[in-house]
Amino acid sequence: MTRDALIACDFSGGVLDGTDRGEAFIREALILKDMRRDYKLFKKEAIKRLNELAKPQHTEAKRVICKKCGRPQYVEFMGKNDRFKCPNCGTWVYNH
Numbered sequence: 001m002t003r004d005a006l007i008a009c010d011f012s013g014g015v016l017d018g019t020d021r022g023e024a025f026i027r028e029a030l031i032l033k034d035m036r037r038d039y040k041l042f043k044k045e046a047i048k049r050l051n052e053l054a055k056p057q058h059t060e061a062k063r064v065i066c067k068k069c070g071r072p073q074y075v076e077f078m079g080k081n082d083r084f085k086c087p088n089c090g091t092w093v094y095n096h
């Protein structure tokens with residue numbers, strides 16, 4: 001009985017020859033295979049959810065009026081002191 005045969009659940013080629021616990025080996029190998037599959041899915045899902053959590057917070061579009069030209073803009077501010085450049089006149093407009 002080789003480790004590779006157990007991992008692959010390949011019991012052909014006489015790998016079970018010479019053991020009187022063939023059925024127990026097969027049962028155990030199949031359970032372990034399922035466990036590996038479930039663990040892989042679990043890990044994948046856990047990483048996906050961690051990435052979701054680590055994403056930056058959703059920001060809402062905010063209507064801001066440029067102080068220089070008076071043109072309203074809809075911008076998504078990330079933080080309190082962020083700024084954007086007015087596409088109409090090029091003035092920096094701050095989030096405060």
Ligand SMILES: [Zn+2]
Pocket residue numbers: 066067068069070071086087088089090091
């Ligand atoms: Zn402007």
